Amino acid sequence: MTTPQTSAVSRALTDDVAAHGSRPPRRSARGPLESRPRLGLGALVVKIVLLATLDAIGAFAAFTLITLDQVTAAIVVAAVVIILNIIYLKRGLLPAKYLAPGLIFLAVFQVFVVLYTGYIAFTNYGDQHNSTxxxxxxxxxxxxxxxxxxxxxxxxxxxxxxxxxxxxxxxxxxxxxxxxxxxxxxxxxxxxxxxxxxxxxxxxxxxxxxxxxxxxxxxxxxxxxxxxxxxxxxxxxxxxxxxxxxxxxxxxxxxxxxxxxxxxxxxxSDDGTGLTPGWRVFIGFDNFTEAFTDEQLRDPLLRVIVWTFAFAFLSVALTFALGVFLALVFNHPRVRGRKVFRAILILPYAFPAFLSGLVWAGMLNTEFGFINQVLFGGADIPWLSDPWLAKFSVLFVNLWLGFPYMFLVCTGALQSLPDDVLEAAKVDGASAWRTFRSIKLPLLLVSIAPLLIASFAFNFNNFNVVYMLTRGWPRFTDTTLDIGATDLLITLVYKVAFGGGGGRDYGLASAFAILIFIIVAVVSIVSFRRTRSLEEIN
Incomplete structure (x- = not known):
């Protein structure tokens, strides 16, 4: 049975179809013309000026590269400039307008750097081989x-x-x-x-x-x-x-x-005498083979690799342990003045690492340092000249610099734990240690496991603390190269690249950098896959 209302609706639809055809009118995805955003005169002028500046810089860069016989690079620069003009002059393409700057910076400062480092690793680029x-x-x-x-x-x-x-x-x-x-x-x-x-x-x-x-x-x-x-x-x-x-x-x-x-x-010459300077050529995997076959470099390099892993692992473990302990202590409601103590504890995190390294190097000085003269009554303890004490000193200073970060992270993670779970454990009679081991620690690891992996990667390349505190010394006695007991792979790269007793060898340093990249990438991938098991806790 048809009601008057349905009949009216049917007639309205019939009239609409007759007026517009068999299909209903399609609505523009952009909305009504009146609602489309339009650039004001000021914004349009700024846009034109910025694009003109970009075009001028791009044209100058391309011309300069052509004069230097870098035709391929000039073509790439010109193509990027043209694409940017199309993106910002053509209406629409809104996602590209936001993504383009980030992608360019990513390509220049990340992708290009990695690829160029990889290229240098397969050349003999160095002091005596730096040109054509x-x-x-x-x-x-x-x-x-x-x-x-x-x-x-x-x-x-x-x-x-x-x-x-x-x-x-x-x-x-x-x-x-x-x-x-x-x-x-x-x-x-x-x-x-x-x-x-x-x-x-x-x-x-x-x-x-x-x-x-x-x-x-x-x-x-x-x-x-x-x-x-x-x-x-x-x-x-x-x-x-x-x-x-x-x-x-x-x-x-x-x-x-x-x-x-x-x-x-x-x-x-036939007797092996070479003229200097030489020139840069592609040498394949010679830099990688030299690192593990040269008697002056092979054994020290293996010791440096072992110490780098030990330093990164111990740094993460110690800073995490101290950070969790302090976070638990100052998260307890009975502790008075928690805000003041927390502010004091994060002070080391506010100091520049390179400056702290220099200060601690003075405090650990064997003859005039504060540690020996005041705390140990004038004792002659070689904190920075004995291999094992130097390693201990580096770990201690890095612990002092690194625990505030873990303290902050763990404090935030503890405060976000569900209260009902902790209350249930307390009702069941679980001790404080059992509650921490079975509930708090697993839930903490769920949120901070990626940060621990990032901290491992950071400490694997922790240049500032080691170089400013010990410069990688004391030096090994079985090599003429400037390699020492506290050197990490990153400090070794710096010494090889910028002079460490054997001149500057950018090709060999780049090979070490690629080695670091591979190690950190493998460790990170494996660690992230292992942390997936923690998701079951949630």
Whole structure:
């Protein structure tokens, strides 16, 4: 039976379908036109200015990379700039507008760094292999130059453009030539514009810079160069090493020794003598094999790896144990002045770690430190020079720095535990220790297990405490390298990369960094999988 109301509704629907067709009108996902957000004039101007600035920086970066023969990098930069313009100029794409900045920073500061470190790990990049082969050839020729005995004397004037120095040379025929250390001599009528001649007093004041000016005579480095000892006259200097481009080898003109490319980034003679500098080349897994085959590095490295694991594990265990204990004590309602004590306990967490390391290094000084002189009555305890005491000192200082973090985390976790479960345990007659072991600790681990894993990864790379407190010393006696009993893998990476008795070796340091990355990643993955069993507690 049809009621008047249903008939009215039916007629209304029939009229609506007749007016709009068989399908009902579709509503725009964006809503009515009036409700769409529109940019104000000020916001539009800011948007245009920011995009214009981005485009200018991108164009400059791409042009610079092209001049440096980095065409691939220039294409990547240009593509990123174009994509950003599309994202922020095209209507819609709202998620991309928010995600793009974060993704760019992630790619630049995380992904690129990891990939570039991996690339360096497979090269010989270091002090003596830090550039291209062409640069190495030019540098070898320059460093081997000596004054030609019968060299004619040329009259010169020293000029400066505010950044570099150049020489205006008068030849034997009166022809003027001008050149710098980066630009060979070129015939000119006068000194170039924007270059000003130095007076005699200015030459005396900048004598060291004047003596370092080496002007190539021509594009061929074997032709020699001009140098001036006094800023008024110059002499020809020629290299004792002559480079043969066809043979790709150097020949010592005084001894006849030939130095050929050994395929590893060095010109080397038959007796094994190499010329420096070399150049950067791909060497495969040589850095990784060197780490475990070099007698100077292998045994100390294994000891460092063991100590790194021990330091990270003990640091997490000790700071967690002390943090939980203090959190339990100052979470008890009968303790008075809990807020004051909590504020005092977190003070070590507020101090910079590197500064605390330096302060503790002074306090633990064997002869003048506060610990020996005051607390032990002038005792001569070698806290930082004995291997085992140094390890104890590092762990103690790291415990002092790390327990406030665990104290804060555990305090928050304890306060969030369900009261009904604790009350039930109390009613059942469970002791305080049984309640902690069977209820509080498992529930604590549910929430802070990921933080313990992160703390392990942090302490695995805890550079500040170790380096500022002991610098990794006392040094091992069975190696000439700067490796010591308290060195972690991260401090070893720093020493290898920035000089530790054997020069700077960025390739080997990158190999160690990759090793750290793999170890921490494996430990973290395994630990996170194991913590899934704690979810059953909830």
């Amino acid at each position: 082969k062409e640069d190495a050839i030019e540098q070898i020729i320059r460093t081997a130059q000596v004054r030609v005995p019968d060299s004619p004397q040329f009259a010169v004037d020293v000029y400066s453009n505010g950044v570099a120095l150049g020489l205006l040379v008068e030849g034997e025929d009166g022809q003027l030539s001008f050149g710098t250390s980066d630009q060979p001599l070129d015939e000119v009528d006068a000194a170039p514009a924007l270059w000003t001649q130095l007076t005699l007093s200015e030459i005396v004041q900048r004598q060291t810079e004047v003596l370092e000016v080496v002007v190539p005579i021509s594009e061929d480095p074997n032709k020699g160069s001009l140098r001036t000892p006094d800023g008024t006259s110059a002499y020809v200097f020629a290299s004792a090493l002559e480079y043969d481009e066809a043979a790709d080898a150097f020949t010592d003109t005084t001894t006849g020794t030939v130095y050929a490319d050994d395929g590893e980034g060095t010109f080397r």
